[in-house]
Amino acid sequence: MRLPVQPGELIDRDRAISFRLGPWDLEGYSGDTIGSALFASGRRIFSRSFKYHRPRGLLCCSGHCPNCMMTVDGVPNVRVCVEPLREGAVVTAQNVLGRLDSDLLSIVDKVGGPFTPVGFYYRTMIRPRFMWPTYEKFLRNVAGLGRLDEHAGHSRRYDVEHRRARVLVVGGGQAGRAAALAAATAGPGVVLVDEGTRLGGADLPGVEVLAPARALGIWEGNLVPVDCETVLYRYRAERIVVASGATEQPLVFPGNDLVGVMLPNGVRRLVRDFSLKPGTRAVVLASDDLALEVADTLREAGVAVPRVVDLRESSVRE
Ligand code: FES
Structure with missing residues (x-):
């Protein structure tokens, strides 16, 4: 959902730009990134984790994580949160079977998780030896990132x-x-x-x-x-x-990879640069003053913030 005009927003609301996500025709504004235009159109899942196919949403909005990698005009692994939106761009999900929202391969997370813990090494499946080529083909198809389209007929010249x-x-x-x-x-x-x-x-x-x-x-x-x-x-x-600044690190807690968990700068960018309301209700966990300020940014955007936790004090304030 777009907010009213924000001071300093990067989008030009007078210039609409059309693009496609799979079979859907969508629109954004000049100044949008592909990621912000997708978010504005209601998309919340941008990719799937490469092994368990868990849903991934916008996290940093600054090109520093793997959460928003999609295939754009045949080029795989494009971080769409920093990829400028252009007329006629064709965006497709990668590493999914079916749709991003209902990836059939997410069954791996539901039933396969206990058998493939973190650090599981796929070459343990080399026995019986004659089966390895079959295992390998299967694993390469159900895990990984985007694929190069060898027959796309276009190349980028540098x-x-x-x-x-x-x-x-x-x-x-x-x-x-x-x-x-x-x-x-x-x-x-x-x-x-x-x-x-x-x-x-x-x-x-x-x-x-x-x-x-x-x-x-x-x-x-x-x-x-x-x-x-x-x-x-x-x-x-x-x-x-x-003067490269700081890179925000995600906090470690159960469920920290759920769609909707975002880093403070990501929230700030959505609101200030692209005039997007990140959600309706939020809890803010902050470990510095800049992160604390994001609570005000959210409130100004109309998001209810019932809890702000300053981790330096480990206290909860209303
Ligand atoms: S790189 Fe796009 S959300 Fe992190």
Whole structure:
């Protein structure tokens, strides 16, 4: 469900974009990700766990978990929560038999769980030996992630560009932007790389912004390959600033993988960036002040929050 216009939302409500999920024609807005458009259309299950086929919903909304991997235009394992929505995109579920909502292979979770505990090694099924090819074929079909379509007839071409930067900043949060702007006052050659869509087209004087883009690592000689759409930039930088921020970790408790359990930043992104109401009722478990603030974000979005638990105090407040 879309909320009324939120300050700073990324979507353009005047520009509808059509796409398909399996046999269904759906619509989102320009500025949506495929994940946010699917969520807006009422989808809550985005994938299935690769072994037990347990349902998986949006968790981080920032491209840092495996929960939203789907096949988009024939390309498997696309994290749809960070994949910009485009006209005519064809999205399909992967690793399911039947429908995402009622995956027949989820029988594995219901009846097979006790026989295949975590850490179960499939090659224990090598006996009798002549049966292994049969076992292997079966296991490969019921577990795993997406498949490459060898006959899809399309391929993505990647160009490689060699570039130099005086200062390369990785991460476009508050600290990264401040570092880039400060470096830009000392001269040209400042590049800012950010994986999110929010910074695309941002006006930072004297700073070249690459977003959404991913810095893949730092190699000898300050070599930083940057994956940006269909170009791989190989940057040689005099100085590198890493301002990649923090990655939220899920808490460990029974049922923490159920659809509807989300990380605070994921909730924040749904509400603020895409004007989506994440649910109707929520309990907030927080281990820092930023996570505590998500309770206010939820209330402003009309979500009832009967409990907020600050894990630093292990107390419950109304
Ligand atoms: S990567 Fe999409 S929900 Fe985590």
